[in-house]
Amino acid sequence: MKRVLENIENQFEMFQILNEKGEVVNEDAMPDLSDEDLKEIMRRMVYTRILDQRSIALNRQGRLGFYAPTAGQEASQLGSQFALDKADFILPGYRDVPQLIWQGLPLYQAFLFSRGHFKGNQMPEGVNAVSPQIIIGAQITQAAGVGLGFKKRKEDAIAITYTGDGGASQGDFYEGINFAGAFGAQAVFVVQNNQFAISVPVDKQSAAQTIAQKAVAAGIEGIQVDGMDVLAVYAATKEARQRAVDGDGPTLIETMTYRYGPHTMAGDDPTRYRTEDMDSDWEEKDPIVRFRKFLESKDLWSEEEENKVIEQAKEEVKAAIKEADNTPKQKVTDLMENMYEEMPSNLQEQYEEYKEKESK
Structure with a gap:
């Protein structure tokens, strides 16, 4: 049995396309993206990093309520979202507001969600999503049901859901992927392994060497991806989506990533459970820095373009928080x-x- 387990674990090597220097190390896996697509992904990641910084500041000013920082997870979040079609249905966790925004949720409504305002939970027409789930892992069983609905209707669409490594320790996680596998639901389950469920390291949550290998017990596809490599996340999600709509069943994607900030702004202090060396090691893997190097090597990105995105993000955040403030309480x-x-x-x-x- 020990050899069987080792053989299973050895099958889940981390999938990567860009290394930490922004160099292509897996040419065969390069996704079919235009130059404009590549630049758009970069715009979104830079924009989202600024949005995160501004949201933290607004939270400290008392102008936002609940907020879970996203810096460090942009490649995992936005690479997967960029692989979706408009018809696909997102069931996010509470850290996954950026995916909703890029799927069509107005920014001011994202701020209202943070404040607990009911209008922040009302998805506009054409935005196939539910509001972020606060209960850890509950969205996983829901995604299995939505994915089964798409299968029964024979629709070219999937349900995609997100949780963290802590969510993969919940009973709902196992029930959800097992149900999806048994019924062939058109679903993709993304576990963003940022190494800590609030403060508990992932190796204290499970004896399994990877979260991806848990797909084996559910009889579904599983893959571990470099979550700081936006191209690898995009490629893995795109393939998983196609498998689902082709009738080949759901996929579990584990993205190896890191959150640079606290778990939430509600009093968490990451210095109590993370070391400076660990933070430094992961900062060298920054998804935005890595992708910037790649684009610059292709003459597709410049400091001027990045500054334009930064200023745009600042202005739009300012306008959105004003609109949120003007919304009747x-x-x-x-x-x-x-x-x-x-x-x-x-x-x-x-x-x-x-x-x-x-x-x-």
Whole structure:
């Protein structure tokens, strides 16, 4: 049995296209992307890094509520999202707001989500997604159901869901991938292994050498990808999507990545469980720096272009937070009306009381 396990583990070598110097090390796996596609991916990563910096500042100013930093995970998040079609359905975790934004969620609504405002959870027409899941791993079983729905309808679309390495320790994770495998759901499960579930290192969560190998028990495809390499993430997701719509079943993708900031802005202190050496090692793998080097080697990117994206992001964040500020505040009666189509008799009296208070 030990040899069997070792043989399984040896099958999950990390898939990579660009090394840390931005050099192509797997020419055969290079995705078919135009120069404009490559530049657009870079624009999105730079924009998202600035959005993260501004969101952290807004949180510290008390202008945002719950916020989970994303710096370091741009390649994992945006490389996978860029591989999707508009018809695909995203079921994100709470760190996965960038994917929703690039799928079509207006930025001001992302800010309203952070504030707990109901309008931040209302996806615009044509944006196939649900609001970010706060309960760890719950979106995984939901994605299996959405993916099965696409299969039954014979639609050319998939469900894609995201969680962290901590989510892969939840019962919902195993139930979701097992159900998806058993019924051939058109789904892709992305586990962004940023090395720590809040503060618990991944090697304390599981004896398995990789999260990707857990696909074997569910009878589905599994792959471990360099999550700091946006081209590798894109290529793996694109192939997984095609397999799903072709009827070849779901895929589990483990992206090896790192969050540079705290788990959330709600008091987490990563210096208590991460070393400076670890932070430094991962900073050398920065997905934006790596991709910048690649594009510069092809004369596709410049400092001037990057500065334009940075200024655009700053201006759009400023406009979006202003729009969020101008959105009428959520009322208690809003909460009750959104919860119930018909108000229960035991709440009707409270509803009338709050309605009177809010009218003054």
